[in-house]
Amino acid sequence: MSSMSLREFVWKVAFHLSLAGAALTICLLIGETYVPGSVLPFLDIVNGIPILIALVCGVVITMPRDMR
Amino acid sequence: MTIPKPIATACFAVPWILAVTVVGWVLLRRFPPSGVFVATTTFTPASAFINPFLPSERVSTPGVQPDGWVGQRIVGDPTYMTARVPGPYDTVEISMEFRPVHQPLLEIGLVKDVEGKELDLGPLFFEGLASSTWHAVQGGYVLRGLDASFLRSTQLGELATWDATSSLPALHDANAAITATEVSLRGAHDVYLVPADGLIDMTFSLQDVNRSRTNGTAVFRVFRGDEELSRESIGTGGSRDRGMGAVFEHRVRVPDAIPGVYRISFQSDDDVFIRSIRTTSRRWVVGPRLNFGDLVGYATTTQAGHAWTNSRHIVAETLHREGLQRVSLGSVSAGVTRTHQSFRLDRTDAGTTPVEVYAPLGDMRLVGDGWFAFRPDAFFEPKPKRLTDATDLLTEHLQGVITPYVRPDPLEDGWYRAQKTFQLDPSQDRLRFVLSAPGVMSRVGAVDIRRVTLTYRRSPLTPRGWIRLLEQELRNAWHRL
Numbered sequence: 067m068s069s070m071s072l073r074e075f076v077w078k079v080a081f082h083l084s085l086a087g088a089a090l091t092i093c094l095l096i097g098e099t100y101v102p103g104s105v106l107p108f109l110d111i112v113n114g115i116p117i118l119i120a121l122v123c124g125v126v127i128t129m130p131r132d133m134r
Numbered sequence: 135m136t137i138p139k140p141i142a143t144a145c146f147a148v149p150w151i152l153a154v155t156v157v158g159w160v161l162l163r164r165f166p167p168s169g170v171f172v173a174t175t176t177f178t179p180a181s182a183f184i185n186p187f188l189p190s191e192r193v194s195t196p197g198v199q200p201d202g203w204v205g206q207r208i209v210g211d212p213t214y215m216t217a218r219v220p221g222p223y224d225t226v227e228i229s230m231e232f233r234p235v236h237q238p239l240l241e242i243g244l245v246k247d248v249e250g251k252e253l254d255l256g257p258l259f260f261e262g263l264a265s266s267t268w269h270a271v272q273g274g275y276v277l278r279g280l281d282a283s284f285l286r287s288t289q290l291g292e293l294a295t296w297d298a299t300s301s302l303p304a305l306h307d308a309n310a311a312i313t314a315t316e317v318s319l320r321g322a323h324d325v326y327l328v329p330a331d332g333l334i335d336m337t338f339s340l341q342d343v344n345r346s347r348t349n350g351t352a353v354f355r356v357f358r359g360d361e362e363l364s365r366e367s368i369g370t371g372g373s374r375d376r377g378m379g380a381v382f383e384h385r386v387r388v389p390d391a392i393p394g395v396y397r398i399s400f401q402s403d404d405d406v407f408i409r410s411i412r413t414t415s416r417r418w419v420v421g422p423r424l425n426f427g428d429l430v431g432y433a434t435t436t437q438a439g440h441a442w443t444n445s446r447h448i449v450a451e452t453l454h455r456e457g458l459q460r461v462s463l464g465s466v467s468a469g470v471t472r473t474h475q476s477f478r479l480d481r482t483d484a485g486t487t488p489v490e491v492y493a494p495l496g497d498m499r500l501v502g503d504g505w506f507a508f509r510p511d512a513f514f515e516p517k518p519k520r521l522t523d524a525t526d527l528l529t530e531h532l533q534g535v536i537t538p539y540v541r542p543d544p545l546e547d548g549w550y551r552a553q554k555t556f557q558l559d560p561s562q563d564r565l566r567f568v569l570s571a572p573g574v575m576s577r578v579g580a581v582d583i584r585r586v587t588l589t590y591r592r593s594p595l596t597p598r599g600w601i602r603l604l605e606q607e608l609r610n611a612w613h614r615l
Contacts, residue, residue: 068139069137069138070137070139070142071137078146079149082147083149087149089153090157094157094160097160100611101610101611103218103219104220104221105160107183
């Protein structure tokens with residue numbers, strides 16, 4: 067059975083976590099843009115969106131090329 | 135240390151599963167399958183769906199109030215509260231926990247159109263009906279010992295209405311000679327009259343005093359009860375800076391008038407004066423608005439505003455410095471000392487017969503809870519008087535109130551909980567509720583609000599209902615673009 071190193075595993079988990087978070091955020095933003103009040107009142111994540119986007123960018127930029 | 139790839143792949147899927155779960159949770163909250171969405175607030179912390187009451191000069195800051203309770207205090211009138219609609223729903227029920235402080239009457243309404251001109255205002259609380267002396271029957275409230283049939287009584291002086299209509303009595307009089315009444319009334323008025331010998335016949339002498347137009351218009355509408363019998367638009371003239379327009383006459387005639395109460399609704403702006411009224415009706419009254427005008431440009435004398443009324447509560451206002459005077463209503467009087475400001479006259483006597491209302495200089499707009507006649511023998515009550523914040527049910531000998539009002543549930547320490555349901559337009563994104571507390575400032579009163587709950591309802595979701603809902607959401611989204 068093939069395997070991967072712990073370091074590679076941690077980076078890829080972080081990558082998928084950030085990518086999924088970014089995709090979720092984009093979906094919610096699109097929903098809120100076209101149907102105002104449909105998303106944000108339930109999540110109250112307005113303040114968290116910039117942080118989430120920064121986190122995604124940070125992980126993607128710093129991830130070693132062979133891990134992406 | 136190494137991680138087997140199957141385990142690693144499973145771990146990589148977890149964030150995506152979480153993301154899909156969050157989207158699904160948001161969709162379920164946005165489109166509840168039960169068709170019921172509830173939003174509640176105590177105004178602290180702020181709610182995403184219910185905003186505090188405004189304007190700020192009439193309300194306190196939401197939060198902990200000086201006497202320790204949490205909510206918002208209302209000290210002015212009217213105030214409004216906006217709410218975000220969480221999707222297309224059929225109805226909204228507003229439930230409010232409130233405590234009136236020296237405020238006997240409250241009404242709540244919903245603005246129904248985008249322009250804010252159509253308001254559906256209804257009863258919320260009346261202190262006078264809180265007592266066990268009054269019991270609820272179909273159609274309203276009556277004193278203990280009476281039943282619902284009393285609300286259909288022809289003794290209109292013993293009834294009041296609140297946001298309700300009542301059946302009008304079938305009145306008629308014998309033939310009478312034409313009587314002429316010199317008046318100086320400006321603008322729109324409603325005249326209620328009884329047919330004499332099967333005939334409604336009333337002639338108005340009108341004058342348009344606007345010197346900057348020649349094509350003013352007015353409308354006469356004739357009703358029997360709620361049934362509109364006729365509508366006629368007329369040109370009122372006016373002049374181009376050549377003095378007042380000429381006085382002209384307009385006759386309203388309804389032959390073969392069956393017994394009942396008729397209403398002639400004269401609709402115009404305040405630049406059109408009624409200078410005299412001739413009629414064959416023995417009994418006719420004006421109300422609830424009576425606007426005494428002046429005689430400037432018409433005569434060299436001053437005509438006092440003089441009438442007889444069963445009103446117990448009148449609000450008087452003048453728009454001109456020449457109209458500043460002392461106005462009397464029976465044995466009470468009030469000095470109207472500022473223009474564009476309302477002054478209240480409230481009778482405290484227990485009399486049941488009409489009293490005189492007198493404005494020696496004319497030029498005074500009066501709004502009462504009853505009716506006005508220009509001769510005491512012409513007075514009659516076309517319908518029960520309006521319930522107002524100043525109405526004292528027992529002193530005024532009222533034994534029944536026709537109203538859809540439902541008494542709120544009493545809670546502890548003077549708090550109440552009341553509910554009211556409104557129909558919704560599925561395309562509305564925002565709601566604007568209006569809370570009316572008439573006279574709260576003059577009474578130095580307040581209304582404390584500690585909780586507001588909005589319950590939106592529609593049919594439970596079926597697959598077909600889901601599709602219709604999505605279509606409505608897409609239509610709303612398209613209109614917003």
